[in-house]
Amino acid sequence: MKFAEEGNIDDLEAKVAYTGLCCYCGACGGFCTEYIRYENDIPTTDEKCYELHGACFDFCPRTFLPILEMEKEVLGGVRSDKDLGYYTEIITAKASDAVINEKGQDGGVVTALLTYLMEKGEIDAACISKNSDEEKWKPEPFVATSKEDILAGAGSNYEQCPTIIGVANAIADGKESIAMVGLPCHVQAMRKIQLSDYFDVGGSKVKYVIGLLCTETFDRDLLLAKLGELGVKIDDVKKFDIGEGKFKIFTDGGEITEKISAMKSCMREGCTFCYDFAAELGDISVGSIGAEAGWNTVIIRSETGKKLIDDAKKAGVIETKAMADDKIELVRKLASRKKTGNLKKIIEAAGAVKILNLAVDPSEMDLLL
Template sequence: MEVVEGIKVPTFMEFGFADLESKVIGRGKCCFCGACIAFCPRIEAIDDIPQLVEYDALCGMCYTHCPRSFLDIPAIEEEIFGKNRVDELIGVHNGIFAARSKDPKLRERAQDGGVVTALISYALDSGMLDAVVATGLSDEVPWKPVPVIITDSSEVSRVSGSKYALSPTIVGVKEAIDSDFERIGFVGLPCSIQALRNIQVSKEPYQIGIDRVKLLIGLFCMENFRYDDLMSGFVRKVLKVNLEDVVKFEMREGSFWVKTKDTTYSVLIKDLDKYVAEGCRYCRDFTAELSDISVGSVGSDHGWSTVIRRSELGQKLFEDAIAEDYIEMGSITGTDLIKGLSRRKKEGAI
């Protein structure tokens, strides 16, 4: 085991799936980001849990790059941003803004201000990216999040809107690499961003093609849910709502909203605590601090998104999308609220 600045860093050949199973999955730390499933052919998702399906050759990549095993944030910041954070609550950044899509039709179908949808539309239209991996919905299971690869801005509706259950979205990154895309973007939660950064800064030889992942857009996330717990355990059994009848889920103003064509149901988010995925309780990152650019609803007026610019690439994407009339800026109103929730998540993590 290598020692870096006094910290014991796990190296590639020292661990196997048994370590991932005992130290992460078995302890309820797994965030189901999909990194281990994506980059190891011997691991599959069974009932939304990574499980070994073939003999483990003790290659160690699943454990070494899991965001719940080891995460050297200062080293990642130094390599990605060229500096370490000054703002402990929000991380490295060069500006916080309110913004929204300039396309009113896009805003209607997207979440909040539709900024993420607008940004990936611009990135694809401009040629900055030739594919974007994000979270869409299954065609077979109602409201179940699944990884989706889009290659044209006309497809962005497939991934617009928030998803309120865990998805192994990084599996889509491996599929995009295998499909020979050269400029891949990724939209995901803080845990998935952490996993991809772990792989990107790795000195190990296995991560073939990870250099094609050019842009990471992170989403604010306080907590998430396992699909069966929220959708079956709460929506179906407690609210008595058929998932097939739901037209939109939304979290805002401290409540979880479930909308059908005829009725709107709401419950306080704090009342969903028992349904929160156990792995989320270990997370200290509210604003996707290691992404190139972060987007969320907290801190902006209803109908607008909050944008945190972080890397030079994230800044360029944001400024170019404004210049090309994909998004417009507004007035940020709740920076203190963002910091307050970030502090709460850091202090509340196990």
């Protein structure tokens, strides 16, 4: 990568872990189990590592992210849409199988595509998130190797999952053809791993990168406290969802809602620095905004993504429809809202920007340009 920077675990700690930028994607610790472990969802070390340039720094999406260069390399194009990134098509789709459609968070497209790839023998592992057996609703990286496994991970968990650890585990386990599902941060990390000039950890074994649209994830302790305020026990929750400006909690006793604006206090700090809503480097990106109930919004970006959607449609695994322009505009609006809000935080944290000898506070750039 042209804009690559070098650094080690000390730099990672100073620049990312202790500044609140860490998104807990799992990219640093997943491929360096010898030195890195996670404590309170940030990387830490017990032993001194003497590498001057580490994979931990190279793979982290929060150390450096040459997004336009990466977009060109991965997707073969340059964006004309600032909010959604490079894409060739936006459609709406749903799983044809009623069980998958029902079990999936929205239209079940992600689960349908993964089971299709697995049953066709195109992949031998799907790296997804699954709720812990020990702690209710705690998401954990999971390497699915069967349709049953994939179904067990269906549904959205609004906490952060260090999904890249699952990818590292799948590669370590000898898996040769992997699909991964991740939030924008996971997708960025996966692409950095694949594009690294210095470290080959087997990233090319990941053949399909399925991104999820994402506004934010919630900090577990803050979410549990919020549920307490709302009188909800985590053990009773059957499903969480976000839609129509509300955070929805489904229990046997009924549906409890909270305004999404009131959930901002539960947001993980690392998410406030994220400048990607639409998982801009995925082969496809999947969400719900703009789609009717029981359907997904699908952004097709790469040739791999296009072929996957066309093949799955031909095989009858998914149904698709064109997406109306006003619905696509809703997706764009939500992306823009996230980016505009988070850019303020990024600028505040950045301090002066230096271009050759010219140093200027980013908020005052318009005074010069």
